Amino acid sequence: xxxxxxxxxxIKPDSVAEPNxxxxxxxxxxxxxxxxxxxxxxxxxxAGLGRQARYIGRALGKLPQGHSVxxxxxxxxxxxxxxxxxxxxxxxxxxxxxxxxxxxxNGRVSMSQFGW
DNA sequence: TCGATGACCCAAC
DNA sequence: CGTTGGGCCATCG
Numbered sequence: 598x599x600x601x602x603x604x605x606x607x608i609k610p611d612s613v614a615e616p617n618x619x620x621x622x623x624x625x626x627x628x629x630x631x632x633x634x635x636x637x638x639x640x641x642x643x644a645g646l647g648r649q650a651r652y653i654g655r656a657l658g659k660l661p662q663g664h665s666v667x668x669x670x671x672x673x674x675x676x677x678x679x680x681x682x683x684x685x686x687x688x689x690x691x692x693x694x695x696x697x698x699x700x701x702x703n704g705r706v707s708m709s710q711f712g713w
Numbered sequence: 714t715c716g717a718t719g720a721c722c723c724a725a726c
Numbered sequence: 727c728g729t730t731g732g733g734c735c736a737t738c739g
Binding site: 619636637638641646648651652653654655656657658668670671673674677678679680686690 | 716718719720721722
């Protein structure tokens with residue numbers, strides 16, 4: 598077995614993005630109570646990413662199956678949906694939000710739902 | 714290494 | 727309220 602050496606050089610980068618960061622984001626998103634929403638920037642700051650608000654979207658896009666992450670509770674800072682109206686993702690997001698008790702008007706959510 | 718992209722954010726007009 | 731332009735920063739070709 599060629600053993601003798603595990604080395605593997607530098608800690609083996611998981612390549613293709615570290616799931617570590619994504620998981621942290623998912624945890625933060627899961628911490629959002631029902632009936633409230635959070636903006637990407639807000640989640641990014643909470644996850645310790647700072648201004649990487651854009652990374653949130655990417656992490657959510659990598660969501661695996663069987664996840665319990667209410668990604669639909671994450672919207673833009675101006676209270677608007679992050680997807681184009683009419684999109685499948687958009688409709689699903691609005692649908693879920695309404696069930697939580699969030700009022701979605703014209704693809705927009707009341708700012709009162711933020712302070713959670 | 715550089716250039717282009719992105720489920721963003723903000724200010725100005 | 728809509729559009730424009732700039733900024734931020736990680737990821738990919």
